Amino acid sequence: MKIINLHTNEEVEAIIEPIQIQDYKAIKSSKEFEFNWKAYKDKEVYKLRLEETSAILGLICIVPYPDKGYQFLHIEAVEVGKPNKGKKKKLDKIAGCLIAFAGRQSFITGCTGVIMLVAKTEVANLYHSKYGFQFIGSMGTLGERMVSDYYNTNELIKKYLG
Amino acid sequence: MKLSKKLTRNSPIEINESFISPELTQAQKEETILSFRQYRQKIELQRSAKDKLIVQLLQLKYLMEDYLSASSHNEAYSFGFFLKEYIERQNKKNKDFANEIDIDPSLLSQIIHSHRKPSEEFIIRLELHSNKNFPAIIWYKLLEKEKEQEIMNDLEIRNLQKKHVKRKLEFSF
Numbered sequence: 001m002k003i004i005n006l007h008t009n010e011e012v013e014a015i016i017e018p019i020q021i022q023d024y025k026a027i028k029s030s031k032e033f034e035f036n037w038k039a040y041k042d043k044e045v046y047k048l049r050l051e052e053t054s055a056i057l058g059l060i061c062i063v064p065y066p067d068k069g070y071q072f073l074h075i076e077a078v079e080v081g082k083p084n085k086g087k088k089k090k091l092d093k094i095a096g097c098l099i100a101f102a103g104r105q106s107f108i109t110g111c112t113g114v115i116m117l118v119a120k121t122e123v124a125n126l127y128h129s130k131y132g133f134q135f136i137g138s139m140g141t142l143g144e145r146m147v148s149d150y151y152n153t154n155e156l157i158k159k160y161l162g
Numbered sequence: 163m164k165l166s167k168k169l170t171r172n173s174p175i176e177i178n179e180s181f182i183s184p185e186l187t188q189a190q191k192e193e194t195i196l197s198f199r200q201y202r203q204k205i206e207l208q209r210s211a212k213d214k215l216i217v218q219l220l221q222l223k224y225l226m227e228d229y230l231s232a233s234s235h236n237e238a239y240s241f242g243f244f245l246k247e248y249i250e251r252q253n254k255k256n257k258d259f260a261n262e263i264d265i266d267p268s269l270l271s272q273i274i275h276s277h278r279k280p281s282e283e284f285i286i287r288l289e290l291h292s293n294k295n296f297p298a299i300i301w302y303k304l305l306e307k308e309k310e311q312e313i314m315n316d317l318e319i320r321n322l323q324k325k326h327v328k329r330k331l332e333f334s335f
Contacts, residue, residue, distance in 0.1 A: 035182050065195075070195075070202060095178070107224050108228065114202060116198045116201075117181070118184060142184040
Protein backbone atom coordinates (compact mmCIF):
# COMPACT_ATOMS: atom_id res chain seq x y z
CA MET A 1 0.00 0.00 0.00
CA LYS A 2 1.11 3.54 -0.55
CA ILE A 3 0.83 6.73 1.46
CA ILE A 4 1.64 10.21 0.22
CA ASN A 5 4.61 12.34 1.23
CA LEU A 6 3.02 15.78 1.12
CA HIS A 7 6.41 17.54 0.95
CA THR A 8 7.51 15.77 -2.23
CA ASN A 9 4.07 14.67 -3.47
CA GLU A 10 5.53 11.21 -3.95
CA GLU A 11 3.98 7.90 -3.02
CA VAL A 12 5.81 5.98 -0.28
CA GLU A 13 5.44 2.25 0.33
CA ALA A 14 3.90 1.44 3.73
CA ILE A 15 3.20 -1.75 5.67
CA ILE A 16 0.52 -2.67 8.20
CA GLU A 17 1.43 -5.47 10.59
CA PRO A 18 0.48 -6.73 14.07
CA ILE A 19 1.93 -4.74 16.92
CA GLN A 20 4.71 -6.40 18.92
CA ILE A 21 5.00 -6.23 22.71
CA GLN A 22 8.16 -4.06 22.48
CA ASP A 23 6.25 -1.50 20.37
CA TYR A 24 4.25 -0.28 23.37
CA LYS A 25 7.41 1.17 24.89
CA ALA A 26 8.33 2.87 21.62
CA ILE A 27 4.80 4.29 21.31
CA LYS A 28 5.00 5.81 24.77
CA SER A 29 8.52 7.19 24.42
CA SER A 30 7.81 8.71 20.97
CA LYS A 31 5.15 10.97 22.56
CA GLU A 32 3.44 11.01 19.19
CA PHE A 33 0.33 9.14 20.35
CA GLU A 34 -2.22 10.36 22.89
CA PHE A 35 -4.28 7.20 23.37
CA ASN A 36 -3.33 4.64 25.97
CA TRP A 37 -2.56 1.81 23.53
CA LYS A 38 -1.35 -0.49 26.28
CA ALA A 39 -4.99 -0.75 27.36
CA TYR A 40 -5.61 -2.65 24.09
CA LYS A 41 -2.76 -5.10 24.44
CA ASP A 42 -5.12 -8.09 24.70
CA LYS A 43 -6.90 -7.13 21.48
CA GLU A 44 -5.94 -7.08 17.82
CA VAL A 45 -3.80 -4.00 17.30
CA TYR A 46 -1.98 -3.21 14.06
CA LYS A 47 0.62 -0.58 13.29
CA LEU A 48 1.38 1.24 10.08
CA ARG A 49 4.99 2.03 9.24
CA LEU A 50 7.01 2.91 6.19
CA GLU A 51 8.58 -0.10 4.50
CA GLU A 52 12.05 1.35 5.02
CA THR A 53 11.77 2.45 8.66
CA SER A 54 10.47 1.03 11.92
CA ALA A 55 8.84 4.24 13.22
CA ILE A 56 5.14 3.76 13.91
CA LEU A 57 2.96 6.27 12.05
CA GLY A 58 -0.51 5.01 12.90
CA LEU A 59 -2.37 2.44 14.97
CA ILE A 60 -5.71 0.66 14.84
CA CYS A 61 -7.53 -1.69 17.22
CA ILE A 62 -10.12 -4.03 15.72
CA VAL A 63 -12.46 -6.61 17.21
CA PRO A 64 -14.01 -9.07 14.74
CA TYR A 65 -17.40 -10.62 15.61
CA PRO A 66 -17.54 -13.44 13.04
CA ASP A 67 -20.33 -15.53 14.62
CA LYS A 68 -23.54 -16.01 12.72
CA GLY A 69 -26.02 -13.26 13.52
CA TYR A 70 -23.19 -10.82 14.21
CA GLN A 71 -20.64 -10.87 11.39
CA PHE A 72 -19.23 -7.41 11.76
CA LEU A 73 -15.88 -5.98 12.67
CA HIS A 74 -15.72 -3.26 15.31
CA ILE A 75 -13.03 -0.60 15.05
CA GLU A 76 -12.35 0.40 18.65
CA ALA A 77 -9.66 2.99 18.01
CA VAL A 78 -7.66 4.60 15.23
CA GLU A 79 -4.84 7.02 15.82
CA VAL A 80 -2.49 8.83 13.50
CA GLY A 81 0.78 10.04 15.05
CA LYS A 82 1.09 13.77 15.81
CA PRO A 83 3.51 14.68 12.97
CA ASN A 84 0.94 13.50 10.45
CA LYS A 85 -2.15 15.18 11.88
CA GLY A 86 -3.68 18.54 11.03
CA LYS A 87 -2.63 21.17 8.56
CA LYS A 88 1.12 20.65 8.95
CA LYS A 89 1.11 16.89 8.43
CA LYS A 90 3.94 15.34 6.41
CA LEU A 91 2.29 12.10 5.29
CA ASP A 92 -1.25 11.60 4.07
CA LYS A 93 -3.60 8.59 3.78
CA ILE A 94 -2.44 6.92 7.02
CA ALA A 95 -5.93 6.72 8.52
CA GLY A 96 -7.44 5.73 5.15
CA CYS A 97 -5.02 2.82 4.85
CA LEU A 98 -5.72 1.68 8.42
CA ILE A 99 -9.50 1.79 7.93
CA ALA A 100 -9.26 -0.01 4.58
CA PHE A 101 -7.06 -2.63 6.23
CA ALA A 102 -9.74 -3.13 8.89
CA GLY A 103 -12.23 -3.60 6.04
CA ARG A 104 -10.04 -6.22 4.42
CA GLN A 105 -9.78 -8.01 7.78
CA SER A 106 -13.57 -7.88 7.98
CA PHE A 107 -13.78 -9.96 4.80
CA ILE A 108 -10.98 -12.31 5.80
CA THR A 109 -12.32 -13.05 9.28
CA GLY A 110 -15.83 -13.85 8.03
CA CYS A 111 -17.32 -10.50 9.02
CA THR A 112 -18.49 -10.09 5.41
CA GLY A 113 -16.97 -6.64 4.84
CA VAL A 114 -19.09 -4.91 7.49
CA ILE A 115 -17.34 -2.40 9.77
CA MET A 116 -18.96 -0.75 12.78
CA LEU A 117 -17.67 2.02 15.02
CA VAL A 118 -18.72 4.68 17.53
CA ALA A 119 -17.21 8.13 17.14
CA LYS A 120 -17.83 11.64 18.41
CA THR A 121 -19.94 13.84 16.15
CA GLU A 122 -17.08 15.81 14.55
CA VAL A 123 -15.09 12.67 13.70
CA ALA A 124 -18.29 10.87 12.69
CA ASN A 125 -19.08 13.61 10.17
CA LEU A 126 -15.57 13.23 8.75
CA TYR A 127 -15.91 9.44 8.51
CA HIS A 128 -19.23 9.93 6.73
CA SER A 129 -17.94 12.43 4.16
CA LYS A 130 -14.45 11.03 3.65
CA TYR A 131 -14.86 7.28 4.14
CA GLY A 132 -18.52 6.71 3.31
CA PHE A 133 -19.62 5.43 6.73
CA GLN A 134 -23.36 5.69 7.39
CA PHE A 135 -25.00 6.91 10.59
CA ILE A 136 -27.13 4.23 12.23
CA GLY A 137 -28.06 5.85 15.52
CA SER A 138 -26.90 8.34 18.08
CA MET A 139 -25.61 7.53 21.55
CA GLY A 140 -26.07 11.14 22.61
CA THR A 141 -22.94 12.71 24.08
CA LEU A 142 -21.08 9.38 23.76
CA GLY A 143 -21.05 9.55 19.99
CA GLU A 144 -22.58 8.27 16.78
CA ARG A 145 -22.93 4.65 15.75
CA MET A 146 -21.67 4.17 12.21
CA VAL A 147 -21.42 1.38 9.66
CA SER A 148 -19.67 0.61 6.40
CA ASP A 149 -21.31 -2.19 4.40
CA TYR A 150 -19.34 -4.45 2.10
CA TYR A 151 -19.73 -2.31 -1.02
CA ASN A 152 -18.35 0.83 0.65
CA THR A 153 -15.69 -1.24 2.42
CA ASN A 154 -14.52 -2.68 -0.87
CA GLU A 155 -14.34 0.81 -2.37
CA LEU A 156 -12.09 1.82 0.56
CA ILE A 157 -9.89 -1.24 -0.04
CA LYS A 158 -9.58 -0.42 -3.75
CA LYS A 159 -8.80 3.23 -3.01
CA TYR A 160 -6.29 2.80 -0.18
CA LEU A 161 -4.85 -0.69 -0.57
CA GLY A 162 -5.31 -1.30 -4.29
CA MET B 163 -7.39 14.38 32.05
CA LYS B 164 -9.50 11.70 30.41
CA LEU B 165 -8.74 11.18 26.75
CA SER B 166 -12.37 11.64 25.72
CA LYS B 167 -12.31 15.09 27.37
CA LYS B 168 -9.06 15.97 25.62
CA LEU B 169 -10.60 14.98 22.31
CA THR B 170 -13.75 17.03 22.82
CA ARG B 171 -11.63 20.12 23.42
CA ASN B 172 -9.85 19.77 20.08
CA SER B 173 -11.18 21.18 16.85
CA PRO B 174 -12.19 18.72 14.08
CA ILE B 175 -9.06 19.60 12.10
CA GLU B 176 -6.82 18.87 15.09
CA ILE B 177 -8.72 15.67 15.85
CA ASN B 178 -8.29 14.66 12.24
CA GLU B 179 -9.19 11.03 11.72
CA SER B 180 -8.18 9.64 15.10
CA PHE B 181 -10.89 8.42 17.41
CA ILE B 182 -11.35 6.12 20.33
CA SER B 183 -14.54 4.31 21.33
CA PRO B 184 -16.18 5.96 24.34
CA GLU B 185 -15.75 4.38 27.72
CA LEU B 186 -19.02 2.48 28.28
CA THR B 187 -20.62 0.73 31.18
CA GLN B 188 -21.23 -3.00 30.74
CA ALA B 189 -24.90 -2.28 30.00
CA GLN B 190 -24.01 0.36 27.39
CA LYS B 191 -21.48 -2.03 25.79
CA GLU B 192 -24.12 -4.76 25.52
CA GLU B 193 -26.64 -2.31 24.12
CA THR B 194 -24.14 -1.10 21.52
CA ILE B 195 -23.27 -4.63 20.39
CA LEU B 196 -26.98 -5.46 20.28
CA SER B 197 -27.71 -2.42 18.13
CA PHE B 198 -24.82 -3.31 15.79
CA ARG B 199 -26.18 -6.85 15.63
CA GLN B 200 -29.70 -5.66 14.82
CA TYR B 201 -28.39 -3.39 12.09
CA ARG B 202 -26.23 -6.21 10.77
CA GLN B 203 -29.31 -8.44 10.49
CA LYS B 204 -31.11 -5.68 8.61
CA ILE B 205 -28.22 -5.50 6.13
CA GLU B 206 -28.33 -9.28 5.71
CA LEU B 207 -31.99 -9.17 4.71
CA GLN B 208 -31.26 -6.50 2.11
CA ARG B 209 -28.38 -8.39 0.52
CA SER B 210 -29.16 -10.12 -2.76
CA ALA B 211 -27.77 -13.52 -3.77
CA LYS B 212 -25.28 -11.64 -5.97
CA ASP B 213 -24.13 -9.49 -3.00
CA LYS B 214 -23.60 -12.63 -0.91
CA LEU B 215 -21.59 -14.27 -3.69
CA ILE B 216 -19.41 -11.16 -4.10
CA VAL B 217 -18.69 -11.16 -0.35
CA GLN B 218 -17.76 -14.86 -0.47
CA LEU B 219 -15.46 -14.38 -3.44
CA LEU B 220 -13.82 -11.27 -2.01
CA GLN B 221 -13.03 -13.23 1.14
CA LEU B 222 -11.50 -16.00 -0.96
CA LYS B 223 -9.41 -13.56 -2.99
CA TYR B 224 -8.04 -11.83 0.11
CA LEU B 225 -7.25 -15.19 1.71
CA MET B 226 -5.34 -16.17 -1.43
CA GLU B 227 -3.43 -12.86 -1.43
CA ASP B 228 -2.53 -13.23 2.23
CA TYR B 229 -1.38 -16.80 1.75
CA LEU B 230 0.78 -15.75 -1.18
CA SER B 231 2.40 -12.89 0.74
CA ALA B 232 3.08 -15.04 3.82
CA SER B 233 6.54 -16.52 4.08
CA SER B 234 5.21 -19.80 5.44
CA HIS B 235 3.91 -22.69 3.37
CA ASN B 236 0.74 -24.59 4.22
CA GLU B 237 0.32 -27.91 2.46
CA ALA B 238 -3.46 -27.70 2.75
CA TYR B 239 -3.54 -24.45 0.76
CA SER B 240 -2.82 -25.99 -2.62
CA PHE B 241 -3.91 -24.70 -5.99
CA GLY B 242 -6.61 -27.37 -5.91
CA PHE B 243 -7.87 -26.22 -2.52
CA PHE B 244 -8.45 -22.66 -3.71
CA LEU B 245 -9.92 -23.84 -7.00
CA LYS B 246 -12.38 -26.06 -5.10
CA GLU B 247 -13.32 -23.06 -2.93
CA TYR B 248 -13.81 -20.92 -6.03
CA ILE B 249 -16.23 -23.48 -7.45
CA GLU B 250 -18.06 -24.31 -4.22
CA ARG B 251 -18.61 -20.68 -3.22
CA GLN B 252 -20.55 -20.29 -6.45
CA ASN B 253 -22.69 -23.31 -5.47
CA LYS B 254 -21.58 -25.12 -8.59
CA LYS B 255 -20.92 -28.77 -9.18
CA ASN B 256 -17.51 -29.69 -10.59
CA LYS B 257 -19.16 -31.12 -13.68
CA ASP B 258 -21.03 -27.88 -14.42
CA PHE B 259 -17.95 -25.77 -13.80
CA ALA B 260 -15.86 -28.02 -16.09
CA ASN B 261 -18.48 -27.47 -18.76
CA GLU B 262 -18.37 -23.68 -18.26
CA ILE B 263 -14.63 -23.58 -18.95
CA ASP B 264 -14.74 -26.35 -21.56
CA ILE B 265 -12.52 -28.94 -19.91
CA ASP B 266 -13.03 -32.59 -19.15
CA PRO B 267 -14.54 -33.13 -15.64
CA SER B 268 -11.93 -35.81 -14.93
CA LEU B 269 -9.12 -33.33 -15.66
CA LEU B 270 -10.75 -30.81 -13.31
CA SER B 271 -10.95 -33.46 -10.61
CA GLN B 272 -7.27 -34.35 -11.07
CA ILE B 273 -6.27 -30.69 -10.72
CA ILE B 274 -8.44 -30.19 -7.61
CA HIS B 275 -6.85 -33.23 -5.98
CA SER B 276 -3.31 -32.18 -6.96
CA HIS B 277 -2.83 -35.22 -9.19
CA ARG B 278 -2.10 -33.01 -12.16
CA LYS B 279 -0.71 -29.50 -12.67
CA PRO B 280 -2.93 -27.01 -14.49
CA SER B 281 -1.77 -25.68 -17.83
CA GLU B 282 -1.36 -21.99 -18.67
CA GLU B 283 -4.49 -22.25 -20.80
CA PHE B 284 -6.43 -23.55 -17.79
CA ILE B 285 -5.27 -20.62 -15.65
CA ILE B 286 -6.22 -18.13 -18.35
CA ARG B 287 -9.68 -19.72 -18.51
CA LEU B 288 -10.02 -19.19 -14.73
CA GLU B 289 -9.19 -15.51 -15.20
CA LEU B 290 -11.74 -15.19 -17.98
CA HIS B 291 -14.38 -17.16 -16.05
CA SER B 292 -13.96 -14.83 -13.05
CA ASN B 293 -14.29 -11.78 -15.31
CA LYS B 294 -10.71 -10.88 -14.28
CA ASN B 295 -11.72 -10.69 -10.59
CA PHE B 296 -9.21 -13.50 -10.04
CA PRO B 297 -6.38 -12.61 -12.44
CA ALA B 298 -4.28 -15.41 -13.95
CA ILE B 299 -1.26 -14.18 -12.00
CA ILE B 300 -2.83 -15.01 -8.62
CA TRP B 301 -3.45 -18.61 -9.76
CA TYR B 302 0.04 -18.79 -11.27
CA LYS B 303 1.63 -17.59 -8.02
CA LEU B 304 -0.14 -20.37 -6.12
CA LEU B 305 1.44 -22.89 -8.44
CA GLU B 306 4.80 -21.18 -8.09
CA LYS B 307 4.56 -21.35 -4.28
CA GLU B 308 3.82 -25.07 -4.49
CA LYS B 309 6.73 -25.58 -6.88
CA GLU B 310 9.06 -23.70 -4.53
CA GLN B 311 8.25 -26.14 -1.74
CA GLU B 312 8.62 -29.16 -4.01
CA ILE B 313 12.02 -28.09 -5.28
CA MET B 314 13.31 -27.21 -1.82
CA ASN B 315 12.26 -30.48 -0.24
CA ASP B 316 12.53 -33.11 -2.98
CA LEU B 317 15.33 -35.43 -1.86
CA GLU B 318 14.48 -38.08 -4.39
CA ILE B 319 15.19 -35.87 -7.38
CA ARG B 320 18.48 -34.80 -5.81
CA ASN B 321 19.55 -38.41 -5.37
CA LEU B 322 18.56 -39.24 -8.93
CA GLN B 323 20.38 -36.27 -10.44
CA LYS B 324 23.58 -36.66 -8.42
CA LYS B 325 25.06 -39.14 -10.85
CA HIS B 326 24.76 -36.65 -13.75
CA VAL B 327 26.86 -33.98 -12.06
CA LYS B 328 30.44 -35.00 -12.84
CA ARG B 329 32.20 -32.05 -11.29
CA LYS B 330 31.15 -29.42 -8.76
CA LEU B 331 32.53 -26.40 -6.91
CA GLU B 332 34.68 -27.50 -4.02
CA PHE B 333 33.60 -24.81 -1.61
CA SER B 334 30.44 -23.43 -0.01
CA PHE B 335 29.66 -19.79 0.69
